[in-house]
Amino acid sequence: MFQPYQQPTPVVRPRTEDDFPACAAALIAVHEVDGYPVEGVADPDAWLRPAGLMNAWVAELAGEVIGHICLTEPTDTDAAAVMFRETVEGAAVDIAVLGRLFVHPEARRHRAGELLTRAAMDHAASAGLRLVLDAMEKDQAAIRLYERLGWRRIGTTDHDSGHGLVPAYCYVSPAP
Numbered sequence: 001m002f003q004p005y006q007q008p009t010p011v012v013r014p015r016t017e018d019d020f021p022a023c024a025a026a027l028i029a030v031h032e033v034d035g036y037p038v039e040g041v042a043d044p045d046a047w048l049r050p051a052g053l054m055n056a057w058v059a060e061l062a063g064e065v066i067g068h069i070c071l072t073e074p075t076d077t078d079a080a081a082v083m084f085r086e087t088v089e090g091a092a093v094d095i096a097v098l099g100r101l102f103v104h105p106e107a108r109r110h111r112a113g114e115l116l117t118r119a120a121m122d123h124a125a126s127a128g129l130r131l132v133l134d135a136m137e138k139d140q141a142a143i144r145l146y147e148r149l150g151w152r153r154i155g156t157t158d159h160d161s162g163h164g165l166v167p168a169y170c171y172v173s174p175a176p
């Protein structure tokens with residue numbers, strides 16, 4: 001019987017230790033195509049374990065780990081967190097920083113990026129957290145994704161690209 005072709009749907013779940021090799025492989029492929037992260041991928045395992053790590057998730061597509069996202073505690077060097085805390089709204093809530101979002105270039109446009117971001121946003125909503133992030137101007141696919149999900153731009157900062165300072169935009173997640 002005729003079966004209409006179905007796009008595979010990504011599945012998002014909490015990251016485990018077993019996911020590191022696949023996450024590292026995806027990150028290296030992302031860096032080659034997008035130059036993300038700008039600091040390079042000499043030590044993917046360390047980059048995937050940032051200071052203040054709170055939660056991390058991966059996306060699987062057809063059984064393969066193809067994407068990643070995490071939340072970290074804000075520091076005084078997180079421009080978006082500093083900016084949001086200076087607002088009346090931001091001073092009244094607990095904040096976490098969304099970051100390390102990437103999807104393998106060959107697995108894009110299947111909504112993995114969206115579903116990863118939604119998983120982090122759903123967790124934040126249930127934990128009573130507002131999320132902040134900053135995105136470099138060059139990362140336009142990510143910027144479109146955040147804005148599609150209702151994130152609000154609250155300012156601009158500079159990021160060290162390794163070849164000088166480049167603009168980055170600071171965002172806050174939509175109010176629950």
Ligand SMILES: CC(C)(COP(=O)(O)OP(=O)(O)OC[C@H]1O[C@@H](n2cnc3c(N)ncnc32)[C@H](O)[C@@H]1OP(=O)(O)O)[C@@H](O)C(=O)NCCC(=O)NCCS
Nearest residue numbers: 036101102103108109110111112113114135139141142144
């Ligand atoms: C940003 C990023 C994570 C998005 O990942 P993704 O899995 O492709 O994200 P989505 O599939 O949810 O959305 C991407 C696009 O595909 C589209 N799309 C999703 N499913 C689709 C489908 N079935 N058919 C057609 N288009 C589809 C979305 O509408 C979106 O379109 P747009 O870019 O024109 O707005 C990815 O591009 C990436 O890893 N970029 C490099 C790293 C990076 O910039 N990280 C963030 C730094 S702040």
